[in-house]
Amino acid sequence: MVARVIPVEDFDLVIFGGTGDLARRKIFPSLYHRFVAGQMPPEARVFGAARADIGDADFRTMIREALDEFVPDADRDPEQVKAFLGRLHFVTIDATGENGWAELAQRMRPGVIRAFYFSVGPSLFGALAERLHKHKIATPDSRIVVEKPFGRDLASAKALNATLAAHFAESQVYRIDHYLGKETVQNLMALRFGNMLFEPLWNSHYVDHIQITVAETVGVGGRGAYYDNAGAMRDMVQNHMMQLLCLIAMEPPARFDPDAVRDEKLKVIRALDPLEPHEIVRGQYAAGDEPGYREDAGDPKSRTESFIALKIHISNWRWAGTPIYLRTGKKLKSRASEIAVVFKDAPHSIFGDDAGQHRNILTIRLQPNEGMTLGVTIKEPGPGGMRLIDVPLDMTFADALGPELEEAPDAYERLIMDVIRGNQTLFMRGDEVEAAWAWTDPIIEGWEARHDVPKPYDPGSNGPEDSMMLLHRDGRRWREIKP
Numbered sequence: 001m002v003a004r005v006i007p008v009e010d011f012d013l014v015i016f017g018g019t020g021d022l023a024r025r026k027i028f029p030s031l032y033h034r035f036v037a038g039q040m041p042p043e044a045r046v047f048g049a050a051r052a053d054i055g056d057a058d059f060r061t062m063i064r065e066a067l068d069e070f071v072p073d074a075d076r077d078p079e080q081v082k083a084f085l086g087r088l089h090f091v092t093i094d095a096t097g098e099n100g101w102a103e104l105a106q107r108m109r110p111g112v113i114r115a116f117y118f119s120v121g122p123s124l125f126g127a128l129a130e131r132l133h134k135h136k137i138a139t140p141d142s143r144i145v146v147e148k149p150f151g152r153d154l155a156s157a158k159a160l161n162a163t164l165a166a167h168f169a170e171s172q173v174y175r176i177d178h179y180l181g182k183e184t185v186q187n188l189m190a191l192r193f194g195n196m197l198f199e200p201l202w203n204s205h206y207v208d209h210i211q212i213t214v215a216e217t218v219g220v221g222g223r224g225a226y227y228d229n230a231g232a233m234r235d236m237v238q239n240h241m242m243q244l245l246c247l248i249a250m251e252p253p254a255r256f257d258p259d260a261v262r263d264e265k266l267k268v269i270r271a272l273d274p275l276e277p278h279e280i281v282r283g284q285y286a287a288g289d290e291p292g293y294r295e296d297a298g299d300p301k302s303r304t305e306s307f308i309a310l311k312i313h314i315s316n317w318r319w320a321g322t323p324i325y326l327r328t329g330k331k332l333k334s335r336a337s338e339i340a341v342v343f344k345d346a347p348h349s350i351f352g353d354d355a356g357q358h359r360n361i362l363t364i365r366l367q368p369n370e371g372m373t374l375g376v377t378i379k380e381p382g383p384g385g386m387r388l389i390d391v392p393l394d395m396t397f398a399d400a401l402g403p404e405l406e407e408a409p410d411a412y413e414r415l416i417m418d419v420i421r422g423n424q425t426l427f428m429r430g431d432e433v434e435a436a437w438a439w440t441d442p443i444i445e446g447w448e449a450r451h452d453v454p455k456p457y458d459p460g461s462n463g464p465e466d467s468m469m470l471l472h473r474d475g476r477r478w479r480e481i482k483p
């Protein structure tokens, strides 16, 4: 099966921070892939804008080097690279001064979509938004794209929302959470709302509990300064994990349109109970063969968590009584992200004690080895009576959909094209982000007030022992972390 390419309208896209790390690693490689796929209209152009005193030619060289580094060899065709680079331009600009703005205004074409990607620190959002207006570069139809972290608590997120709202309507603001651009994450909605099979059972009458795991093997080395100010709660839970939780728990929206979907997600966030200290486990990876977290973070006394496990309750009719366990961490055993929906035991076993205990578990593998497995209970083959065993109904997307889709497109490819299409469904709305912080803030404030120290865990492990206890106490256990 070959992925379908939906054409987009002609555009001028400006990447502020165009020489930065994100632009080089993600934005330009993604644009290149879309170009090769034939999705960039013939006249569409991309501008890098940054302080660097360089011209179009130097900028193209810089991006060619980025493509060499971040686009797999097999996808890099010299002719295509050359043609793509021809679409790139550069404007030297001073975000907080007046330099370069008149030139940018003059280079924008009338009558095409204008999108502005703020790939810069949030402290510059206000200055950029203001100047885009002052120099009449932004039109009522222009879009701006902003990255996480969107604030570090409710107050700063509100301030950022207000800064953007001073110049742009909410319908023009695209807040990226790259998890929403992942194929498998979007598939959660297809699975739930495109099938009749699961939805009738998708509630606390049938579901015992849900586990959401995002496990990474990497540490924070190299970005310790940022991470130590964030921790797993701000870095992963408030945004990516919250989005997974919403998609798994929300009510069916009436339509697959931006506000219908985001209204339902918001209701989930607003129904989350505050957490008690015993429902939270924080961990920090210890030194092993490689430096431990505190060394990576450059603070021998750091109390920032690189692992977190939570027991979450959603107080609504669908989920009351069914906990959602969440865990995420760095330097764990394997890189594996999955959601496991663990169904309740059958109300009565007609097969007697010999049959053993069996449960259906639906596992959705988000990455790697994308796919899903439904554990079903069958009779153990043979003449030995009615003994039961669990077997997997297994589906890997690569097998089911063909090798072309084995390498799912990077989340940024889909998201950037959605910006051009003007589709906000996979972006976070301002009130959604604020609600997520409103739930997160008291949890973090609690640790700070108690001077909570995360539990050390061995690199390459499943996280701290206490995380196992979080489920053991409830007579449950985490699924093994494996790809």
Ligand code: BG6
Pocket: 216, 235, 236
């Ligand atoms: C980022 C976090 O948003 O997501 C990182 O800042 C994390 O700490 C990353 O490693 C995980 O993304 P992915 O796509 O590799 O699962």
